[in-house]
């Protein structure tokens with residue numbers, strides 16, 4: 001089956017492209033290069049530099065390549081920016097996704113695997129978080145992802161556009177064989193920032209809040225290896241192809257790691273000291289965000305295989321020091 005990957009030049013999308021090629025699929029990437037990197041796209045993968053809002057171009061791509069399903073990663077991803085400049089998020093995440101779905105309907109594509117996020121839940125009222133947990137996003141980034149999920153649910157009912165919305169917790173790690181890795185600018189994710197502090201590329205890592213009600217006082221998150229994420233997307237496509245009902249699935253491990261544990265793991269893996277500065281809590285940081293991975297296990301048959309914290313950090317370190 002021929003597949004479209006939007007945002008395939010980005011961090012997670014580029015790992016998805018590798019996974020699909022490994023599985024023998026024909027892939028076409030549509031990416032505006034807003035934040036992506038063209039050099040991550042393998043030479044034998046078709047690349048169209050376009051915005052997903054460009055309906056005539058995207059519909060043409062879907063028809064020309066006889067695309068059967070879309071993996072939709074293209075998005076803005078910075079929570080803080082979504083608070084200070086929400087128009088970018090409603091326009092580029094919500095409105096742009098609706099344009100993409102117009103193209104999908106025009107070209108008669110009936111399956112979408114959508115990159116959603118744990119941010120749709122907001123502050124957890126229970127842990128681990130299952131998919132039925134109340135959805136109360138606390139920032140426009142999460143609002144736009146939840147809105148896209150709701151658009152998809154309505155389009156499924158009305159037009160038969162079937163979907164899997166995959167709510168990632170914290171994507172991390174890298175494809176060790178290919179040396180791909182995280183190249184966000186600005187980088188806001190913890191593991192690359194801690195690695196950069198260990199390498200002396202930044203003076204220190206700031207730990208925001210040390211007095212949370214967690215075992216060591218620092219925030220706890222659920223990290224999943226980016227290659228596991230890519231495998232879960234393939235599993236979701238298989239599920240939709242087999243007639244599985246549309247729905248949302250958490251992608252996490254069910255196990256949390258504190259900021260302190262991540263710093264310790266980077267020191268253990270690298271053999272270097274990480275300079276740490278302690279700062280105040282940040283607004284809107286829940287103490288613990290951990291997924292219940294049950295539904296993805298039961299319905300997609302997905303289990304994370306590479307997501308021990310040492311494996312994630314070993315691969316992230318290898319990619320960042322290449």
Ligand SMILES: NC(=O)c1ccc[n+]([C@@H]2O[C@H](COP(=O)([O-])OP(=O)(O)OC[C@H]3O[C@@H](n4cnc5c(N)ncnc54)[C@H](O)[C@@H]3O)[C@@H](O)[C@H]2O)c1
Pocket residue numbers: 006007008009010011012013030031032033034035036037050051052053072073074075076077092096115116117118167168169170171172183184
């Ligand atoms: N990184 C994480 O931990 C995480 C967690 C939860 C959800 N997600 C979601 O996963 C997806 C990928 O995240 P990432 O970390 O790889 O981000 P990224 O910024 O590395 O990749 C996004 C890609 O989309 C492209 N893009 C953005 N807007 C576009 C548009 N309008 N048209 C065409 N291309 C466009 C960018 O150029 C980039 O290549 C996003 O949807 C994000 O919300 C990521």
